[in-house]
Amino acid sequence: MKSSKWHALGNVYLLVERADWAEVVIWNPDGSTAEMSGNGTRIAARWLAERTGVERVRVRVGGREVEARMLGGVDVEQDMGAVEVGVPEQVDGVELVTVSVGNPHAVVRGDPEEIGRLGPLLETHPRFPERTNVQVVRVDGPGEVTARVWERGVGETTASGTSAVAVAAATHGDGEVLVHFPGGDLRVRLEEGRAYLTGPAERVL
Numbered sequence: 001m002k003s004s005k006w007h008a009l010g011n012v013y014l015l016v017e018r019a020d021w022a023e024v025v026i027w028n029p030d031g032s033t034a035e036m037s038g039n040g041t042r043i044a045a046r047w048l049a050e051r052t053g054v055e056r057v058r059v060r061v062g063g064r065e066v067e068a069r070m071l072g073g074v075d076v077e078q079d080m081g082a083v084e085v086g087v088p089e090q091v092d093g094v095e096l097v098t099v100s101v102g103n104p105h106a107v108v109r110g111d112p113e114e115i116g117r118l119g120p121l122l123e124t125h126p127r128f129p130e131r132t133n134v135q136v137v138r139v140d141g142p143g144e145v146t147a148r149v150w151e152r153g154v155g156e157t158t159a160s161g162t163s164a165v166a167v168a169a170a171t172h173g174d175g176e177v178l179v180h181f182p183g184g185d186l187r188v189r190l191e192e193g194r195a196y197l198t199g200p201a202e203r204v205l
Helices: 038-052 112-123 161-172
Strands: 003-008 011-016 056-061 064-072 075-082 089-091 094-100 104-109 133-141 144-151 155-157 175-181 184-191 194-200
Touching: 003 038, 011 038, 038 056, 038 064, 038 075, 038 161, 038 194, 075 161, 094 112, 094 161, 104 112, 104 161, 112 133, 112 144, 112 155, 133 161, 144 161, 161 175, 161 184, 161 194
Parallel strands: 104 133, 144 175
Antiparallel strands: 003 011, 056 064, 064 075, 075 194, 089 094, 094 104, 133 144, 144 155, 175 184, 184 194
16 A cells, blocks of 8 residues: 655645545544645645646545645645635634634634634634634735634644635635745635635655
8 A cells, every 4th residue: 555745834644545536534633533624635636636647636525525726836726615704703702703614713813822822712612512723813914914723633733724714714805815824824815705725735755
């Protein structure tokens, strides 16, 4: 059985080759499975494109299918599908916006350094019976934000593809947004409630 190791902005994935199709199952450190992963599907898409020699591929994770296009170099653009943005609400005195990108997110505007406090508080809050991913985001200017991420079942991570989409949708609506994470940058384009995510996927081994 062949395998290969990849990373995307500090997140490491091991791919095991089984056939010519790409369906991704991602296990979190706590044993739960991820409903969706922007970084994971981007890596799987690049791996599949290299195997098949085509520029456009489809990757399924959970019940969602992502179409990806190779841009040259290490960058991949993904059609992440529809994004649902809720209305602002208060949870234990914290104002947030819920966003669904095939998985749940709670986006808080504030100092990203607060992720260590707000992440565990909101991830397991009764408001989110299935738990939630948490982002604390600072708007740096038009089309640019800085964020840190607390992923459910994982804790703080250096970057997250679906989190990039969530913070872009919560802070900007339509248009292009550059999202800065500790692990690197991702680009999001929002068009009529649909998200397109661009970022790197590099082979490690």
